[in-house]
Amino acid sequence: MKKITLLLCISIIFSVDYVLASRTVIVSPEIRIIERKHEIPSLQMELIQHFLNQPKIVTPDEIEDMGYIIANAENSLFVTQGSKIYVRNLYNAEKEKKYTIMKLGQAYRNPNEDSEDILAFEGIYLGEAIVKEIGEPTVLDVTSAIREIGTGARLMAVEKDDFPKDFYLHSPEHLEEAYIVALLDGTLSIGKYQIVVINKGSYDGIERGHILTIEKATRLIKDKISNEEVILPQQKVGKLLVYKVFEQVSYALVTKADKPINQFDIVTVP
Structure with a gap:
């Protein structure tokens, strides 16, 4: 069932009667109910679908509670589909329960802050596994593998x-102080219909469906005529649609890009 949001909007419509002698203005307010329903276009859904199905953000707290591979039945360096793996720290495991296998990628940090201040880590999808025997370690069968899966x-x-x-x-x-802190998949610059991570989440009041503006930071240049230094203003270069929110970071889809979008571009309210 599709969700429909009803917004009660008070529209003030000016019914103006000008009386030339007294210059009287009569204002008559009306109340209208406007139905607004926004469904993300199918093209954009296709672009973000694999980001929804595969975890890409892992918080430091989540890492402490995640299971990790200590060995495999073949005693090989890497495993593939059909291999048995031994996992420790897999709390709340149940037989036939499915798990995503990943490795930690880049750390997402605020710009110009202590390097130890990590907001989250990129979770690089490797494959999936299913629980076969519960214990310490727990035994799982690898059901799919798109990258090499190793110890750790x-x-x-x-x-x-x-x-x-x-x-x-x-x-x-x-x-x-909102910024693009990461461009997914390790690219240096991106454009329309690509995914970014911003350094604001539910703790900061960010919500799914938020529309935000992307801006380039101010630039300091030298006026060659007067030899004075001049600060160029921030420049609007695109728009974002927030589609998934975590505590300290969020995923957003670039819906408009007039120029290439880069890491640490500024995010503002339209």
């Missing part, structure tokens, strides 16, 4: 895909 790889329970396609498009009232 982490496991996270597979979550049900219940991502809704309907969005209530809106913007936050204010946003401070």
